Amino acid sequence: MALVAGVALSSGLAGAQQPAAVPAKAAACAACHGADGQPILPVYPIIAGQTSRYLYLQLRDFQEGRRVNEIMAPLVKDMSRDEMRELADYFSKQKPPPQKFAADPAKAKLGKLKAEETLCTMCHLGGFAGQNEIPRVAGQNHDYIVKQLSDFKTKKRTNDAGTMTSVANTLSDEDIENLSHFLVGL
Numbered sequence: 001m002a003l004v005a006g007v008a009l010s011s012g013l014a015g016a017q018q019p020a021a022v023p024a025k026a027a028a029c030a031a032c033h034g035a036d037g038q039p040i041l042p043v044y045p046i047i048a049g050q051t052s053r054y055l056y057l058q059l060r061d062f063q064e065g066r067r068v069n070e071i072m073a074p075l076v077k078d079m080s081r082d083e084m085r086e087l088a089d090y091f092s093k094q095k096p097p098p099q100k101f102a103a104d105p106a107k108a109k110l111g112k113l114k115a116e117e118t119l120c121t122m123c124h125l126g127g128f129a130g131q132n133e134i135p136r137v138a139g140q141n142h143d144y145i146v147k148q149l150s151d152f153k154t155k156k157r158t159n160d161a162g163t164m165t166s167v168a169n170t171l172s173d174e175d176i177e178n179l180s181h182f183l184v185g186l
Helices: 002-011 026-033 052-064 072-076 081-092 105-117 142-153 163-168 173-184
Strands: none
Touching: 026 081, 052 072, 052 081, 105 173, 142 163, 142 173
C-alpha cells in the first residue's frame, strides 16, 4: 500500500500545471505518513495540517541529529533547507484526516483535566492547534502521542528546549494514556 501511495504521489509530479505541485521528496514521505496524510501505522504522526515551522524544524533536527530516528535520519541526510521548507509548506496545507482511533470517554475526561492542570494550552493553544514551532497535537495518533510523551519523559527525545521534557517528567504512564485519549478526540 505504501508503494502504491508513493507511486500515486510521484505520478502527480508529471503534470506541471497542477496548482499545488507535490514536492519531489513527498513520495518518500508517503511511504510512512500516507499520501492522504493518514499514516500507514498509528505509531507514525499525522503530518497533514501540522504547522509548517514545526515540520521544518523537525526535519532539520533529524538531519542535524538533535532528534533521533533511524528511518528519518537517512531520508533527510542530503536534503537542502529549501527542500525541507517546501515539504513543510506542502504538508502544512493538507487537511488532517479524520481520526480512526476510538478514544475512551472516561480516559479523555481525565486527560482533559491533566491538560488543564499542566497548562498545555499555554504553548499548544486552545484547541491544541499549535503555533509556529509548537505542534498541532489535536487529532494526532494515539500511539504516536504516547510514544512522544514517553520519550520526552525518559529524555530519549530532547529537541524541545526543555519545556516538554520538564512537563512530561511530571506525568505518570496513566496520565500519558489519558492525555492521548483526550488529544485524539479533538
